[in-house]
Structures are given as structure tokens and as C-alpha cells.
Amino acid sequence: MRFPLLVAAGVLATVVAGWSWFHLGKPEWSPAETKLIASLSLSTLPQLPPDPSNAVGDDPTAATLGRALFFDTRLSGNGKVACASCHVPDRQFQDGTPLATGMGQTNRRTMPIAGTAYSPWLFWDGRRDSQWAQALGPLESLVEHGADRTQIARLVAVNYAADYEAVFGQMPEVTALPEHATPLGTDAAKAAWASLTEQQREDVNRVFANIGKAIAAFERTVEPRPTRFDAYADALVAGRDTSGLLTPVEVEGLRLFVGKCDCTKCHNGPLFTDQHFHNTGVPAAAGLPEDQGRIIATGQVLADPFNCLGAYSDAGPADCAELRYMDREGEDLLRAYKPPSLRGVAERPPYMHAGQIATLADVVRHYNAAPAAPGGHSELKPLAMSETELAALEAFLRTLSETGTDGGQQP
Amino acid sequence: MPKSKLPLRLLWLLPVALIGVGGIGIAAMMQPPPADLDLSLTRATEHGLYVGTLEPGVSPIPVGTIQSWTVAVTTADGKPLEHADLSIDGGMPQHGHGLPTKPQVTEELGGGRYRVEGMKFNMPGWWTITLNVAAAAGTDSATFNLTL
Numbered sequence: 333m334r335f336p337l338l339v340a341a342g343v344l345a346t347v348v349a350g351w352s353w354f355h356l357g358k359p360e361w362s363p364a365e366t367k368l369i370a371s372l373s374l375s376t377l378p379q380l381p382p383d384p385s386n387a388v389g390d391d392p393t394a395a396t397l398g399r400a401l402f403f404d405t406r407l408s409g410n411g412k413v414a415c416a417s418c419h420v421p422d423r424q425f426q427d428g429t430p431l432a433t434g435m436g437q438t439n440r441r442t443m444p445i446a447g448t449a450y451s452p453w454l455f456w457d458g459r460r461d462s463q464w465a466q467a468l469g470p471l472e473s474l475v476e477h478g479a480d481r482t483q484i485a486r487l488v489a490v491n492y493a494a495d496y497e498a499v500f501g502q503m504p505e506v507t508a509l510p511e512h513a514t515p516l517g518t519d520a521a522k523a524a525w526a527s528l529t530e531q532q533r534e535d536v537n538r539v540f541a542n543i544g545k546a547i548a549a550f551e552r553t554v555e556p557r558p559t560r561f562d563a564y565a566d567a568l569v570a571g572r573d574t575s576g577l578l579t580p581v582e583v584e585g586l587r588l589f590v591g592k593c594d595c596t597k598c599h600n601g602p603l604f605t606d607q608h609f610h611n612t613g614v615p616a617a618a619g620l621p622e623d624q625g626r627i628i629a630t631g632q633v634l635a636d637p638f639n640c641l642g643a644y645s646d647a648g649p650a651d652c653a654e655l656r657y658m659d660r661e662g663e664d665l666l667r668a669y670k671p672p673s674l675r676g677v678a679e680r681p682p683y684m685h686a687g688q689i690a691t692l693a694d695v696v697r698h699y700n701a702a703p704a705a706p707g708g709h710s711e712l713k714p715l716a717m718s719e720t721e722l723a724a725l726e727a728f729l730r731t732l733s734e735t736g737t738d739g740g741q742q743p
Numbered sequence: 744m745p746k747s748k749l750p751l752r753l754l755w756l757l758p759v760a761l762i763g764v765g766g767i768g769i770a771a772m773m774q775p776p777p778a779d780l781d782l783s784l785t786r787a788t789e790h791g792l793y794v795g796t797l798e799p800g801v802s803p804i805p806v807g808t809i810q811s812w813t814v815a816v817t818t819a820d821g822k823p824l825e826h827a828d829l830s831i832d833g834g835m836p837q838h839g840h841g842l843p844t845k846p847q848v849t850e851e852l853g854g855g856r857y858r859v860e861g862m863k864f865n866m867p868g869w870w871t872i873t874l875n876v877a878a879a880a881g882t883d884s885a886t887f888n889l890t891l
Contacts, residue, residue, distance in 0.1 A: 371806075597838060600865075608865045653860060654809055657844045657845050657860060657861025658844065659841075
């Protein structure tokens with residue numbers, strides 16, 4: 333009897349000690365964990381590099397014009413839709429609904445803007461390769477702004493001529509052109525576009541591209557701000573006392589984030605995104621057409637006349653490496669979407685590319701369960717997290733909100 | 744009694760074994776790269792036909808930035824390999840995915856050196872880069888390890 337009792341006591345003591353070491357009594361991070369945590373801090377975000385495709389990207393006058401255009405509802409088919417209608421400034425430039433509503437309803441969730449100037453790919457599927465090329469898409473989408481490029485060029489010529497010319501030089505004569513003409517859109521607008529001379533089309537395209545570049549100049553000023561997590565990471569790296577900066581539960585969530593859950597596989601770097609495309613088995617959105625994600629978008633960005641290599645880009649081919657060496661095809665791209673930055677994620681429900689998941693708690697459960705993808709193959713593997721761990725991971729994600737605006741409390 | 748005494752005496756090993764197994768399990772979850780990884784950027788190809796050298800040109804190799812590298816190739820006896828047909832790919836063995844880009848050899852620089860554009864790594868960790876070389880002596884390849 334003596335031996336079994338001793339052995340049982342020994343096993344118990346060892347298990348308790350081991351559990352404590354992993355969960356409670358391990359105040360120190362390993363060098364690898366510290367390095368990973370440091371790499372997530374906003375302090376490691378480099379100064380925003382210039383966008384070679386947008387010569388006015390860092391021109392404050394262009395940003396002022398872009399800001400005015402961003403809020404101007406006249407850039408729409410019904411006079412009611414501005415960029416800011418869905419990209420609401422005091423809501424992280426998004427709208428809090430599963431699918432965006434402009435003149436109609438889109439098939440995707442509105443994306444936030446902060447930090448997107450660092451991204452080589454825009455939209456959930458990366459079908460555009462710069463902020464300025466991205467800004468042009470919704471303007472001519474029939475379910476978003478529902479405008480067209482002669483309408484926009486004419487509107488700018490009438491209302492913004494001086495501001496435009498201060499940035500881009502002489503405004504071409506566009507006010508005599510058809511009110512509605514575009515190579516996309518309605519049959520009438522396409523027919524009107526076909527009736528223009530090559531020079532007229534070129535002039536309109538140039539003004540249209542410049543509108544996008546001005547809007548991008550404004551969007552480049554929208555930057556992420558520090559969070560409680562950043563304060564913790566910076567203190568950790570500097571060897572300062574981290575006590576009180578995050579709660580023990582939040583620290584446990586961070587440990588899961590960089591460890592067991594392998595979240596940094598996709599959500600890495602100071603913007604918490606690898607800027608690439610991943611299939612994470614997100615369910616198809618009910619009632620929407622089949623969405624294949626990145627695998628369709630690679631062809632779209634290559635064909636976009638406003639891409640980095642196009643006639644309206646200010647970049648040379650050497651500046652367009654992302655587009656030139658893009659991974660264009662393969663099963664990995666089917667239903668693959670860009671991981672959005674996790675900064676501010678707690679205030680941005682619903683989640684995923686069509687708002688399929690309502691709450692942050694359910695997002696964490698999705699990654700824990702790792703369901704099969706409705707198309708292609710999910711990169712996820714089940715994580716077997718306990719309820720306590722799920723809550724800790726969610727608590728950590730809530731520390732990624734800007735200080736003073738987060739849903740969490742100061743510890 | 745002697746028969747049952749021996750196993751009982753060894754039961755103290757049970758907690759030790761549990762810790763060992765648990766440790767291995769946690770290590771596998773966090774997936775550190777193998778400790779004995781050969782990180783040499785100069786390697787002979789698999790069948791010994793060539794020797795390849797990767798020259799990232801920047802250290803440490805950054806995560807998330809698209810890069811242009813130089814690759815140098817010699818024959819087995821150390822002569823620069825000119826006019827070879829090179830290709831390069833890579834991935835993360837522990838994650839089962841490739842590079843986020845399709846790098847291409849864009850220029851022969853002379854002296855057995857070649858420019859490779861479009862190199863990019865989208866997460867920290869253990870990456871492998873495979874250099875495929877086709878020239879008169881035959882086709883061969885070398886796989887390099889990087890930890891970012």
C-alpha cells in the first residue's frame with residue numbers, strides 16, 4: 333500500500349507543479365516568445381514607405397482634396413453615397429454590418445482603412461494592388477456609389493477644379509462629355525463610352541485615376557494607434573515591469589495567441605496580418621452567389637487598367653514586384669481571403685468577409701473547431717481549447733483596441 | 744512478492760514519463776524548428792553536380808517585404824556556372840505551404856551569378872528554399888534552410 337500511495341502522491345504533485353508552471357507560475361517568456369511578441373508591437377511598424385504608383389500619396393494638398401471627396405455624396409448615382417457612408421470615420425472606417433449597403437447591397441463586409449497603406453493587396457481578395465486603385469472600384473459599382481467616370485470627372489471639373497489643378501496640373505476639358513459614360517456599368521453608359529475619342533477616354537481615365545490618388549493620399553493619413561497590448565510588449569522588450577499592463581487572463585490569451593493556437597501564422601507583424609490570402613474554412617454566406625476569393629482576384633488585378641503596371645500608375649516596373657511575382661493560381665487560393673488587421677477587432681463585429689460570424693467569442697470558437705471549408709481546403713486544425721482558454725484568447729484580442737476606445741477595462 | 748515488487752519500484756518513473764510525453768506534445772504544438780538545422784547558405788546539390796549559394800543581401804531576412812536576391816552557382820569543381828536554367832521555390836515544412844509569391848530568375852549577372860526577384864516570406868519561422876539547376880552536366884537541386 334505504501335508504494336502505490338507514494339506514487340499517486342508523486343504523480344499528483346508533478347501534474348500540479350507542471351500545470352502551475354505552464355499556466356500560473358511562469359512569469360517569464362522564452363526568448364522565442366519574446367521575439368514574437370516584440371514583432372507584434374506597433375513600435376516595430378516602419379515609417380510608411382512612399383507608394384511609387386501614387387506620386388501625390390504624401391502631398392498634404394492632395395490629402396485635403398481626397399478628404400473632401402471621401403465625404404462627398406455627389407460622387408454617386410443617387411446623390412446619397414460617399415466613401416464615408418460605409419467607411420464611417422468614428423467606427424474605424426467601417427459600418428458594423430455583415431454586407432455593405434450603398435445604392436444596393438454588396439456581397440462583402442466593409443473593410444477598415446487604418447494601416448491599409450502598408451498592404452500590397454486591397455479588398456478581402458486582393459483584387460486591387462493599391463489604395464488608389466481600390467478607391468475607384470466602389471465609385472463605379474452599381475451597388476455601391478453607382479457613379480461612372482465621366483460623371484465624376486465632370487463633377488470634379490465643376491466643383492473642385494482649383495483644388496485638382498493645384499495637385500495634378502491642368503484639368504482637361506470634360507464638361508462637354510456625356511453625363512454618364514464608363515467601360516463598365518449599364519449598356520447606355522458603355523455605349524456612351526464607346527462614342528468617345530481615344531483622347532477623351534484617356535483624359536477621363538486620367539482624372540478618374542487622380543481622384544483615386546487624392547483619396548488614397550487622405551487614407552494614408554489613417555493610421556493605427558497604440559493599444560494596451562503595445563504598452564505590454566514594449567515594456568517586456570525593454571525589460572521594464574509589465575505588472576498591471578495586462579491582466580493574468582489577457583497574458584494567458586497572449587500565450588495562446590503566440591503558442592498553442594499559432595495565430596501568428598497569419599496574424600503576424602505589427603498590423604497583425606501577413607497581407608497574404610488564407611482559406612480558414614469560413615462558411616459560405618447564405619443567399620449570396622458562390623464566392624471563390626483570391627483565385628478569381630488574381631486575374632482581376634492583372635487585368636485592372638489602374639494597377640501598378642498600368643498607364644495611370646506613376647511606378648516603373650521595378651516598383652511592381654508584388655504584382656509581377658504574384659502567386660496567380662492553385663488550389664491554395666480557392667476561398668482564400670486576406671486576414672484583416674486584428675487591431676481594433678473587438679469593436680468591429682460582425683466578422684469575416686461577408687460578416688458570417690456575429691461575435692468575437694464565436695470567431696474564437698470557429699478557429700478552435702476548424703470546420704471543413706465549403707470550397708478548397710481550410711488551413712486550420714482543431715485546437716482543443718478549453719472554455720477557459722477560449723475566454724483568455726478572446727480577452728487578449730480585446731487588448732488590441734486603441735487605448736481609451738476599447739471595450740475592455742484598464743486592469 | 745518479488746514479482747510485484749519490481750514494477751512498484753519502477754512506478755516512480757511514471758511522473759517522469761508523463762512530463763516527458765507532455766513536454767514533447769507541447770513542443771510539437773509550438774513547432775520550433777529542428778535544433779540541428781543546417782542554416783548554411785552554400786550547399787552542394789543533392790547529386791553533387793553543382794554548388795549553390797543564396798545571397799539575400801540583407802540580414803536578418805525581413806518578414807513581409809518583397810525582396811530581390813542573388814544566387815551564385817558553380818560546378819562541382821568550383822567553376823562559375825554560366826547560362827544555367829535556374830528556378831527557385833520554397834515553403835514552410837511545418838505548415839505545409841509554399842512561398843506567398845512566385846519568384847523568378849530575371850537576369851544572369853555573369854560569373855555564375857543570377858538575380859532572383861519576388862522573394863517574400865509572410866511569417867517568421869523555419870522556411871526552406873529549393874534551388875533547381877539545369878545545365879549541361881544535368882539537372883540537380885539543393886534545399887536550404889532559413890529561420891526568420
